[in-house]
């Protein structure tokens with residue numbers, strides 16, 4: 291198992307925030323990344339469709355002989371992780387549990403959760419946080435306009451600031467102490483959100499805690515790659531590799547060599 295790759299899938303580009311966290315935590319690991327760019331967004335789709343797409347993505351990664359599957363997409367994690375865990379023999383991990391664990395550890399009771407419409411409607415973060423911290427008060431807000439703004443590269447743009455204010459000032463006015471960024475794209479808006487909400491609200495990004503979890507699963511199984519190996523990554527998409535490369539470079543702040551369309 292040790293030199294097999296970590297498989298990561300997302301509806302498209304956003305999962306690169308999770309990829310990047312994995313790279314930082316597990317530089318010795320090879321990563322196979324699949325972005326389902328032909329069928330994104332997942333965040334506006336039904337549970338049934340998200341589960342079907344997720345199963346297909348997992349089958350593709352299994353064919354690449356990966357040793358673990360990371361569901362980087364919050365919308366897919368909200369609905370499909372349990373289904374995948376029941377039907378696949380290798381470990382499958384989503385981003386909801388690690389994000390919920392991270393926020394539940396904080397000394398705050400009023401917690402904001404933002405995500406796509408699908409993620410918020412699933413109540414996945416809410417339920418998972420309440421499991422760990424029954425006295426928490428969760429204030430959820432779908433922010434569907436954030437994804438297109440990020441994909442347009444409007445990271446520092448007055449229109450983005452205006453929309454952040456529209457979605458998030460009501461949460462700030464409810465005195466939240468922490469905000470879970472429950473979507474792959476939102477960590478890119480971290481500086482703008484922080485600027486508008488102020489430094490007293492702690493922003494939780496599931497990517498880092500998910501990478502920590504992957505590290506602990508692989509190390510407990512004895513499946514980590516050799517420490518002196520430099521991980522090799524392969525990027526697959528289901529459509530439009532040129533766009534993935536262009537927008538992906540905004541996410542990673544570096545160039546991507548090759549993107550393969552399947």
Ligand code: DGL
Nearest residue numbers: 301331332333364365474
């Ligand atoms: N990757 C999705 C998520 O984290 C955002 C983009 C989409 O809606 O497909 O929920």
